[in-house]
Amino acid sequence: AQSVSQHNHHVILSEAASLELGCNYSYGGTVNLFWYVQYPGQHLQLLLKYFSGDPLVKGIKGFEAEFIKSKFSFNLRKPSVQWSDTAEYFCAVRGSGSARQLTFGSGTQLTVLP
Amino acid sequence: EPEVTQTPSHQVTQMGQEVILRCVPISNHLYFYWYRQILGQKVEFLVSFYNNEISEKSEIFDDRFSVERPDGSNFTLKIRSTKLEDSAMYFCASSRERNTGELFFGEGSRLTVL
Helix, strand or coil, X not given: CCEEECCCCEEEEECCCCEEEXXXXXXXXXCEEEEEEECCCCCEEXXXXXXXXXXXXXXXXXXXXXXXXXHCEEEEEECCCCHHHCEEEEEEEECXXXXXXXXXXXXXXXXXXX | CCCCEEECCEEEECCCCCEEEEEECCXXXXXXXXXXXXXXXXXEEEEEEECCEEEEECCCCCCXXXXXXXXXCCEEEEECCCCHHHCEEXXXXXXXXXXXXXXXXXXXXXXXXX
């Protein structure tokens, strides 16, 4: 079965700082990778996804993530965060066969100070 | 923008009682899911449902749990003989396709078992 690790539980940044949230997964086969975001009081929503092709994927609100297969990583980045980016960020992976369902990481709470 | 809606937002019940959590998926979606998140832990897959039957379920989804789509719009999760450890946030999700992994989530129903 696959698993996902997010090593940063809480990240605090000032506005305009650059962001990188780590995500590592373990799975022996082909994976699809996702970042979901949950703003305060709202539902989980898809930020970006990787299925195949260009390992650098761009999502909504200026976020991007890079799939590095050799490192089993899918880190989320944003060059300049805003106060409105304060939210919890979840990395998720989906394998194949019996590992077809989304497996989430434990989440990273991002707090952006104005 | 269409969204997944869940009721109730918070349910408090006594141990051993039955609860039903309700979800209205996005109308043209065909695949439905329940996930849960125990406080401080990861979002975990419970069950997926398609064509009026369970597609997959996790080991968490024991025989106290059941899902149903009683009409064309609602998708319910029933938990019988609730236990303290069932206390969690339960998320309903739906998707238009099976393998995209692009799930649309509701805001969650918090279940507290006393």
